[in-house]
Amino acid sequence: MILYTMMPQELVFPPEELEQSSAQMMVNYKGIPVLAERVDDMSYRIIRVMSTDPSHYLNEECIPGAKISF
Amino acid sequence: MQMNENTPEKQEGQKEEKSSLMEKIQQLGQTNVPQLSQDSKIHCLTIVGQIEGHVQLPPHNKTTKYEHLIPQLVAIEQNPKIEGLMVILNTVGGDVEAGLAISEMITSLSKPTVSIVLGGGHSIGVPIAVSCDYSFIAESATMTIHPIRLTGLVIGVPQTFEYLDKMQERVINFVTTHSNIKEDVFKELMFAKGNLTRDIGTNVVGADAVESGLINEVGGLGAAMKKLNELIDLKKEQDEGMVQ
Numbered sequence: 001m002i003l004y005t006m007m008p009q010e011l012v013f014p015p016e017e018l019e020q021s022s023a024q025m026m027v028n029y030k031g032i033p034v035l036a037e038r039v040d041d042m043s044y045r046i047i048r049v050m051s052t053d054p055s056h057y058l059n060e061e062c063i064p065g066a067k068i069s070f
Numbered sequence: 071m072q073m074n075e076n077t078p079e080k081q082e083g084q085k086e087e088k089s090s091l092m093e094k095i096q097q098l099g100q101t102n103v104p105q106l107s108q109d110s111k112i113h114c115l116t117i118v119g120q121i122e123g124h125v126q127l128p129p130h131n132k133t134t135k136y137e138h139l140i141p142q143l144v145a146i147e148q149n150p151k152i153e154g155l156m157v158i159l160n161t162v163g164g165d166v167e168a169g170l171a172i173s174e175m176i177t178s179l180s181k182p183t184v185s186i187v188l189g190g191g192h193s194i195g196v197p198i199a200v201s202c203d204y205s206f207i208a209e210s211a212t213m214t215i216h217p218i219r220l221t222g223l224v225i226g227v228p229q230t231f232e233y234l235d236k237m238q239e240r241v242i243n244f245v246t247t248h249s250n251i252k253e254d255v256f257k258e259l260m261f262a263k264g265n266l267t268r269d270i271g272t273n274v275v276g277a278d279a280v281e282s283g284l285i286n287e288v289g290g291l292g293a294a295m296k297k298l299n300e301l302i303d304l305k306k307e308q309d310e311g312m313v314q
Contacts, residue, residue, distance in 0.1 A: 001125045002237055004194040005163030006214040008268065012120065013128060026138075052113040052142050052155075 029068050032056045036068065043069040111153040112298060113146050115139065116160075121172070121194055123165025134161065136168040143175045154302045156294060157185040157202055163193025166218065166237055170194075173201035173244060182301035186294040187211045187285065197241055199285065200249035204297050206289040209276040213284070215259045216271025250283035 003012065023038040024047060032051050036044035046066050049057055056062065117139070119132030127133055146152050157176060176183055176198065185202035187195070192214040199205050199213070207213070218238045246253045259272040259282065266273065279285040287293065
């Protein structure tokens with residue numbers, strides 16, 4: 001892999017590994033693809049709307065930070 | 071899809087048939103119908119943060135993943151309701167392979183595409199910005215053009231240099247064939263000294279990018295949307311002309 005970026009290497013890959021694996025995943029919420037993080041067994045918190053359809057971003061139920069459950 | 075799943079239930083008892091009908095009415099009334107009228111004919115692809123390719127970056131990086139973008143581009147190409155694509159860039163660069171893959175896909179899209187660089191469209195963001203039919207850059211936005219290199223490492227063998235040079239050539243070729251910039255001008259920007267603190271290269275701001283031929287026009291969202299609508303109308307006219 002070759003990174004072509006203006007970000008310095010140490011910013012992209014920090015020397016000390018302080019990362020915890022976040023449980024982010026792609027889910028489909030009412031037909032809108034979203035990147036969500038698991039909060040507990042039943043619910044997820046939306047991190048990012050991954051759709052290309054601009055109208056999906058106007059859906060108030062489905063905004064970053066909103067809790068969704070299945 | 072849910073409607074199809076419900077159809078076998080029809081053959082069962084009348085009660086179930088009624089309830090499934092109710093479900094259908096509710097589904098149509100609540101979700102399907104309003105969505106149809108809301109369908110946008112212009113879709114928007116936002117490319118932000120690092121462009122992530124074969125190797126997953128540490129989670130503190132904000133990334134745009136190619137496994138997300140590529141299926142979206144395929145969906146945009148094959149959906150007849152979508153007439154145009156707006157690509158919005160605010161990226162610091164990223165994986166060469168992923169960036170070029172996305173650029174090639176946008177270029178080969180049969181629908182009109184317009185890109186707009188806001189904030190920054192650095193490094194591998196440059197080929198993506200020029201891959202569209204028409205490109206815009208905000209007046210305050212910048213693009214950093216610099217050589218491809220292994221950061222912080224000493225190049226040990228001549229092959230490494232050859233390899234990096236080849237990778238760089240891919241980016242230069244793509245940019246020069248898809249924009250109005252001349253190869254020597256682009257290379258001049260790439261190897262300029264005294265502009266960047268830790269690297270050679272140039273930081274091109276708004277109007278400079280247009281002047282060098284890299285980007286078509288300085289403008290914001292309104293101008294970009296207007297241009298995209300123009301291109302869509304032009305394509306419609308051409309398509310009609312071909313039928314007659």
